[in-house]
Amino acid sequence: MNAIEVLGLKIEINDWEYNNRLPLYIKNTYLIKKVLIDGIHALMLLPKIELPSTPALKKHILKIQNIENLPVFLKLEILSEYRKNNLLSNKIPFVYLEKLVYLPFLGTLLTNVNLNQTRKIEKFTMSAQLLFIWIMHQNSDKYYISESISKVKFSNMTLTRAYRQLVSSGLFNEAKDGRKIYLTSIYSKEELFEKAKPYFVSQVIDTGYIDEKKLSEKIMCGESLLSEYSLLNPPRIIEYAICHKNIDKSLLTTELIDPNVQVKVELWKYDPLLFSKDNKTIDIISLAISLLKNDDERIEIALEQLLEKL
Incomplete structure (x- = not known):
């Protein structure tokens, strides 16, 4: 209304x-x-x-x-x-x-209202979360919003909503350099990630199993990728990620029938390689967010050690 x-x-x-x-x-x-x-x-x-x-x-x-x-x-x-x-x-x-x-x-x-009052947010929108991930990969203490467009490819309206939600979270402050808007934060990257954890939403829409030969893109994810960065043992079934738009979902099954033929697939809301540095491997921040709901202590320890490298 x-x-x-x-x-x-x-x-x-x-x-x-x-x-x-x-x-x-x-x-x-x-x-x-x-x-x-x-x-x-x-x-x-x-x-x-x-x-x-x-x-x-x-x-x-x-x-x-x-x-x-x-x-x-x-x-x-x-x-x-x-x-x-x-x-x-x-x-x-x-x-x-x-x-x-x-x-x-x-x-x-209508009765006047104070629009400067910060509206409490419960979760990031996916656009705000992607902007957050972009910020985490910047080597600066000033995050110019206009510079993110080449990566996240949002409309100006979506981008405005995204950065204002980040400001509403209390993690960032808004400032201007002439007409250019940028964000700053009093927190380190490690502190930002920790404080943002309650706001993250999963980028994984669904999971399933597929015949490995029928998978067009093989982008390692989850525990399989984390094991590449740590002493964590890899899972028995290799895990891959793919954007949900790039796969025929009818090829997926919820049953693991033949572990010698099938692989596990995560369907992501966005391209898993969006923030990749080599266009082959999922970036560390996206990987960490995808594993946050896993309550395995071994994974938590491996993630903490991985994020310390940032």
Whole structure:
């Protein structure tokens, strides 16, 4: 339920017929819908990327209103306290989740809220976790968010949500170098990993067994890979990882029928080699996260020794 519905206002949403008359840079910045709120027509802007500066935003709204002269408002899923105050002082209408409505053309303002209050998070989203892993591989104490795009390949909106969740965890602080956003931390890499453990989610969607000859990618994972780095004995059945998109799941079985022919496979949410240094071996951080739920003391000791090498 969004903030408009919380107020008991009826809203009808339709496509805007004049989208093809917009300049490309505006099309790439917003998705525009025509809405009817309690009998009043307006245009709703849903940002596709992070909002531009206020002067640019005003120019965009003016260009849109030159096409159809209707009230324009932003529908936001991300809003800082500073941005909120800036929008209010510039009289730019907006709706923020179920928290806040500023629609002066309707005379509507929902009870104010402090957006600087840190929202408690229980688990990382996968995008936040991937950004965390990227940070763990950087040899710097300033982690410029824009530099991660070449590796994680997120949209600007996804990347913004990811780094803000890392900030909400209390592990990182946000700072700016001109217009470039970067994160810093008071913790060492080893401390970061330990403190982040409660927030990690498993990247393994499912496991199964497959005829080794039918496995297209052979990327060693789990205890099999950990044994390569430590004195841990390898498991009897070799373990491989593959992105869930790159395998025919009908080839998998839950039964180990012939250990001389079959291997164990982990289906990952992302490419297991995403952070690999040699494009052959899973990186240590991803490997460690995949094994965290294993309560075998031998594995815990081997992981601790491995992570110390970072």
